Amino acid sequence: MAIVDAYSTGGLLPAVLDQYGIECVHVRSPHPDVLLTGSPGTFVDDVRHFGDVEATASVLRRHEVTHVIAGQEAGVELADQLSAELGTPGNGMSRPTARRNKFEMALALRDAGLPHAASMVSTDVEEIIAWAEATVGYPVILKPVASSSTDNVVACSSPEQIRTVHETILNSTDRHGMPNTTVLAQEFLEGDEYFVNTVSRDGGHHTVEIWRYYKLRLPGGNIIYDYNEPLSPDDPVARELETYTHQVLDALEVRNAAGHTEVMMTARGPVLVESAARMGGGQVLEINNRCFGTNQVEMLALSVAEPEQFDRLPTTAYQLLQHHRFVHLINPLERGVIPSHEAMAAIRALPSHVFTVMRHSEGQPIARTIDVATQPGYVFLISDDPAQLLADYQKLRQIEQDHLYDNSSRP
Incomplete structure (x- = not known):
């Protein structure tokens, strides 16, 4: 299997595929996400793509590659091109740019008769x-x-x-x-925003998780993430979102890929914000399994390694086993620093805290949070008691305000 730009969640895929005896080749696109580059993990080869699809496909043929998957957003179009060149299972190619270009995406939905912005x-x-x-x-x-x-x-x-x-x-x-x-x-779409993570094989779509976004609109108009909470699969909103999302995937010809689709539930029903033919970011597999009984990485691996077993899964392939809040850290200071391990102890002491991910090393200067790139990291809170989650979230935000990112307050 070849993974194009195996960064972020894509970097977790080789270890899971290895359990099925599947080896992976890494393909580096010319323009990966500048914030997500780094060590992509262990591969049998690391292939740099310089623009010649036929030449890159020739290398993959020598490795007997039977599937090409996008590991990250920048790899979506190249993965489709390589799949088409190799004749391996891929996505539809009548309008492939619609899976990356957000304007073409809206036109594809229009042509399919689906609600769109x-x-x-x-x-x-x-x-x-x-x-x-x-x-x-x-x-x-x-x-x-x-x-x-x-x-x-x-x-x-x-x-x-x-x-x-x-x-x-x-x-x-x-x-x-x-x-x-x-x-x-x-x-501007008014309503509540959600994301739906899916895995598709031969045009059959399976839903792995559905979350509601809670965002903040800053005075200058920038929009940042606050926190996310999952929806139960039997929630009426979740069912409506799932149906619409699968229609979106059909309109975008997503047939063999993971999907990360953001949808606004408006007064006129679900309307697409944007959809990406790759896995969602920020995943910790043990936590996803604990909360949903599955995760998108293992589902994608299963679709490749054991397709018949994958096809037998229910369309809605997850359960909501525990209450969960994914909290995005927010630096309110014009200039700040990534807090030390000691400074983060107060957050780790929260009763529902289970895991923290920091985007940079401690002591590194950071700007005020105005987008994903300037968010210091994220925290997973899990509890059987929704009231505990709320209390711990509020305490976390108070800790941030109490000079968490202020270098002058370092112990």
Whole structure:
């Protein structure tokens, strides 16, 4: 099996596949996520792709690769191209850019007759302002067309803010180091936001987990993650989200891949925010198993190694076994530092605390949190008592406010 850009959750896949006796080849795309690069784990080969799909596919043939999977967002298009070249199980190729380009994604849903966000792209800021004022009103969302997470995603409330954000996007690169050559504008979707993680084989979709996002909109319009909580599979909202998400995957021709799909539950029903043909980030497999009885990495491995067993799984393949809150850390200071192990002791002492992930080493300077890239890390809280989760979350936020990231308060 080949994994393209096996970073983040993708880096967990080789160890799971090894349990089935499947060896992995790593393929490095030319433009991986600049925040997620690093050691990709143990592979039988580490192949650099320089733009020639046929040449890279030739190397994979020598390794007898039978599946190509995207390990991270930057690998989605290359994984599809290599699968098509090799003739291995892959996704539909009638409009492959729709799985990365958010404007093309909206058009694919439109053509499939599915609810979607009103969208337009332009390098002309005045055209975007005229479109916003004539169609969707304020606030309006501006973002790059093919980045990921909350990179330069801003809710703009005035023509002046649109001009500022439009200029910022066009003068910056996305998380894959690529210059932003145009700007995507979309209607601001009012409602509760969720994400649905899936695994698909031969066009059959299985749901691995459903979570609700809780986000904060900062004074400047930036949107950051606060915390996430899972939904029970028998929740009526979860069932509606699952049905819509599987329709989205069909519209985007996701047939053999993991999926991470973000959906806003609006007054008119579920509407896609965006969908990615890869695994969701920030996963700790032991914790997912503890809370859901399964996880997306092991499900994806099963779809490759034991396809008949995978096909026998129920469409909704998870249970909600324990209450769980995934808390994103937030630095409120203009300048701060990653706290030391000792400084984090107060968070580890919370009764429901089970695991903490820090994005950087202790003592490293960090900026004020305005997006995913500037969030210091995340914390897993698990309890049988929802009241305990709430109390510990509130205490965690108080600890952050009490100079957790302030270098002058270091012990």
